[in-house]
Amino acid sequence: MVSRRHILRIGGGLLAGLALPRLPLAAEAVEIQMQGNADGSQVWFNPIGLRIKPGQTIRWVNLDPGNSHTATAYHPKNFERPLRIPEGAEPWNSDYLLPNESFSVTLKDEGVYDFFCVPHEHAGMVGRIIVGEPDRSSIDSGPAQAAGGEPIPEIALRAFPSVDEIMRRGIVRPA
Structure with a gap:
């Protein structure tokens, strides 16, 4: 026979378990939208x-x-583009x-990840993600041209937000 005291002990244990802080089961996904105006003359992330x-x-x-x-990482494996993600990152x-x-x-x-839209890189459709606390001494914008590859268009290079701005604000929306 189950006593009232036993039931109260079980119920109290359940309530105590509910009060414990919960750790997220998986890191929350962050969304980046691919957008364009109605006539297709402008595109952006x-x-x-x-x-x-x-x-x-x-x-x-x-x-x-x-x-x-x-959404394509700047990496020699992707159309011989320059390496603009952390070395060793996939x-x-x-x-x-x-x-x-x-x-x-x-x-x-951890590090800086630059990416682009294949058909719209020439329109400046690029983006930058910073993961964690990258080593500040190793941060630069990466090469603009891979050996034997096509250079990154000037409009795309100008479109990247600065690492400092992303570190300061956390999120940078298009102008």
């Missing part, structure tokens, strides 16, 4: 600059009804995302 924790997931979502877009390429499609990647290595 929103946000264009972002700071996250190591192990967080980024999800790009194409909200542009008139264009397909990619590069990504979403392939073409149609309107309302999405792509996700989890970034574990």
Whole structure:
């Protein structure tokens, strides 16, 4: 027979367990929208600059009804582009995302990750993600040209938000 005292002990233990702080089961995903104006003459990522924790997931979502877009890391494995992600980090390429499609990647290595949209890099559709607390002495914007590769267009180079601005604000939206 179960005593009243036993039931109270079990109930009290359950209540105490509910009061404990909960750790998140997985790092919260952060969304970057792919957007464009109605006539397709301007395209952009929103946000264009972002700071996250190591192990967080980024999800790009194409909200542009008139264009397909990619989220592609600057890396020699991606169309012989210059290395503009941490050395040893895994590069990504979403392939073409149609309107309302999405792509996700989890970034574990601390550092600066630059990415671009393959068909719209020449329109300045680029972005920058900072993961964790990168070593400030090793931060630079990376090379603008890979050996034997095509240089990054000047409009794209000008579009990147500065590392300092992202570190200060945490998130940078397009102007």
